[in-house]
Amino acid sequence: VDKIRHVVCPYCGCLCDDIMIEVTDGKISGVENACTLGAHKFLDDAGNRLKGPIMRTGDEWVDISYEEAIEFAVKVLSEADRPLLYGWSGCATETQAIGAHLAELIGGVVDSTTSVCHGPSILAIQEVGHPGCTLGQVKNRADTIIYWGSNPIEAHPRHLSRYTNYADAYFLHNAFRERRVIVVDVRKTPTAEIATEFVQLEQGGDYHVLSALRAIIRGRGDIIPDMVAGVPKTQLIRVADMCKKAKFGALFFGVGITMTGGKYKNIRNAIEFVDELNRHTKWTISPMRGHSNVYGSNEVFTWITGYPFAVDYSRGIAFYNPGETTAVDILARKEADAALIMASDPGAHFPRICCEHLAKIPTILFDPYPSATTHLCTLQIPSAVNGIDAAGTAYRMDGIPIRTRKFIETGYPTDTELMEKIYDRIRQVKENA
Ligand code: SF4
Structure with missing residues (x-):
């Protein structure tokens, strides 16, 4: 062993x-x-992967070679008028970079899973900035934590043991006793069960509660009604007081606040709440990013295209307008005539109308394992898994790049190698046209 x-x-x-x-x-x-x-x-990986590419012919799946799969992808993507390149959250940044360049080459749209999770967070950060910090700063300094619309015990289980509630801290004597954890959510989640203070608000009440907290911190608690979105004023005053008394506070927010009514305005308000607290003490705010390298997709697309997601090259230049150039909108309008799905599972998460359209057009899926999107796609190409049998760079949720390790040899090609081949061949096709 x-x-x-x-x-x-x-x-x-x-x-x-x-x-x-x-x-x-x-x-x-x-x-x-x-x-x-x-x-x-890690443990389910063995024995659960596709052995090689599979192509749908009629009602059957047929095994094909990697060479045939690449040829099919080149033909479909080079001939498409409005190709959609979607996903990119579970692959390495090296692959994401090729995806952005490929979108430019074929006049396509490149979008990541960001558009259905923390897209609103990015829109808010573009408007008012991001007073963030690394998870190491939180671990060693933070004495007050807020999880807003986020349930790390079930979604990011080691976030609490490595960085917040159960972690040691260099600048706290007894971190476990000294740290206070405030959970704001619409239901009593397992994370709420271990919180020092649980604020249960009404569905869609995030903006109101943030505004009330801001007013209290500004010294205008007198204008707040007795109840705000289901939260008593007395509790809001207590929470505002806890936040002001913190020596170092960290607010983490999840899709429970980005994808509810108010969307990016909620996040803008949360950032301004943190700004308000920074008049009194030190606070930071950070999104709880879901997939391993979804943050990387925003970084890479921004370096290359100028925009973090939903980048449309159909005009020959990068165009960005979330709500118009986002994958769900393009599929719902039935515009895409071909799709490449990289390391994500829209079949499990997209609205039905989008899944139906993906099933009608040639859809090429890069995924080592069978998924809900397998049922919609025309071709599935399994590749090595970043962090198991492929090495690459991924960005942690606080924006720190980390090199993943390859520790077993399986013989699968990496998605970077496959995408490089597809890109080079399409470029040759375009040059010879
Ligand atoms: Fe668990 Fe996430 Fe850490 Fe993996 S990266 S061990 S899923 S908390």
């Missing part, structure tokens, strides 16, 4: 880099330090 230390978990945006993996006869046989989600990512 080989024991491999300091492996990076490629599942969620925490990118825990202290995983220990046991490998027996070239297969993963044990995992230490990972949470349930991360352990399943």
